[in-house]
Amino acid sequence: MPYTFISIPRHHWDKTGDTNVARRVRHSSLETRTARLKLAVRRKPYSGPPLGRGVALLYRRNKTNGTWVLKASDGHGKYWTKAVAEADDFDESNGKTVLTFFEAQDVAKKLARADNGGADSAPITVDIALKDYSRDLIARNANPYNAEHPRLHLTTVLLSKPVALLTATELKKWRDSLLGTMAPSTINRLCRCICAALALAAQHDQRVKNREAWTIGLAGLPDAQEARNVIISDAKVREFVATAYVLDAKLGLLSDVLAVTGARPSQVVRLRVEDLHDHPVRPKLMMPKSAKGGGRNRSQKKVERYSVPITVQLAAKLRAAATGRADDAPLLMQSDGRPWDKNPGQNYHRAVDKVVTAIGSDPAVVTMYCLRHSSIVRMLLQNVPVRLVASLHNTSVAMIEKHYSKHIAEYGDEHARAALLQHEPPIGDNVIALAS
Secondary structure (H helix, E strand, O other): OOEEEOOOOHHHOOOOOOHHHHHOEEEOOOOOHHHHHOOOOOOOOEOOOEEEOOEEEEEEOOOOOOEEEEEEEOOOOOEEEEEEEEEOOOOOOOOOOEEOHHHHHHHHHHHHHOOEOOEOOOOOEHHHHHHHHHHHHHHOOOOOHHHHHHHHOOOHHHHHOEHHHOOHHHHHHHHHHOEOOEOHHHHHHHHHHHHHHHHHHHHHOOOOOOHHHHHHHOOOOOOOOOOOOOOOOHHHHHHHHHHHHHHOHHHHHHHHHHHHHOOOHHHHOOOEHHHEEOOOOOOEEEEEOOOOOOOOOHHHHHHOEEEEEOOHHHHHHHHHHHOOOOOOOEOOEOOOOOEOOOOOHHHHHHHHHHHHHHOOOOOOOOOOOHHHHHHHHHHHHOOOOHHHHHHHOOOOHHHHHHHHHHHHHHHOHHHHHOOOOOOOOOOOOOOOOOOO
16 A cells, blocks of 8 residues: 555644644655656545545646545445645645645645644534524524524535535525525525524634635625515405315415405514403504514514404404403414414415415416515505504515606506696586686
């Protein structure tokens, strides 16, 4: 074999006292500059010594300085490679960008095993980063879906790759591979979730120095911010709710609450029995806030409530549904007696598709969220102040103006037409035009 283990005296160990230095491997074809320069220049790296289980150091011969390449197993039967540094073929080693054979071994082992001052800790892979992000979301009372959903689209190679070795090029290539399979806005949301997980990993591991890899590689796609705020008429909303009641009484009650309040499904499913204030004339719901917008105080935000008026008819249905149940019990339940999940859409999406089809609409266009959009536009057309509309729907004036202004112009046609200036009054059979 062309390589052997060598023992190095203690006084030749590195300054940190890392005993791994004493376990360096020799390789006659790569160890010296003279031996390397005898190799033919080629793109494919030359095999080098194994540095541990599933880890090896390779060498690519170039016309200029060669390149040290780390090869490591991804744990799924495949390997990933990473250029470590240039070889000292023509230039002397500087300990950073140009390395000797033995220096390259040390750097390669640290990258592959994430050695930190001699500590043998495993590197934080993308897979581990997503798991840590999921636990962080749960700890902050946030939805772990944002950490779980990316797994459906990430490759096994990316999932198993250490975060510290990610490059902007490979991340951009993965992001662009999603084009045509989903909307650009969906790709952007997916990338934001991954960026959050990687940023959290970087916060907890000072060895991760490549933040620009995901900030550049997973940058948002341009012109992907168009909101699909589909508005349906009041008559269609009533038909939607009535059809839902026929299909499933519990689904009907859920859609009824969404239609009347305009709240998000994720808010409504967190309502408790005590949140129903059943006033005989002015009933209301104390709606949980959504805690959208990030931040570290999600738990505090989601505990907060705000008042939303509801109709007397809806209050009566909710009162009947809450009869005999504890104050802290969920107000809305599924037909099988279980509470709605934090992601209720996963439970009701097939039933909603049936409802939408039954009312003659396209399930790809009309969704449960249309009830919220329609509620916002309905209030705006009834001249409810924008600030109040934003407050009742747990959003901001800026978001209302950004996403609903065009809908106001489109659906407010009749309101605007009544205020048009008439240069000449309409002449009917019983109207006589006066002579000038």
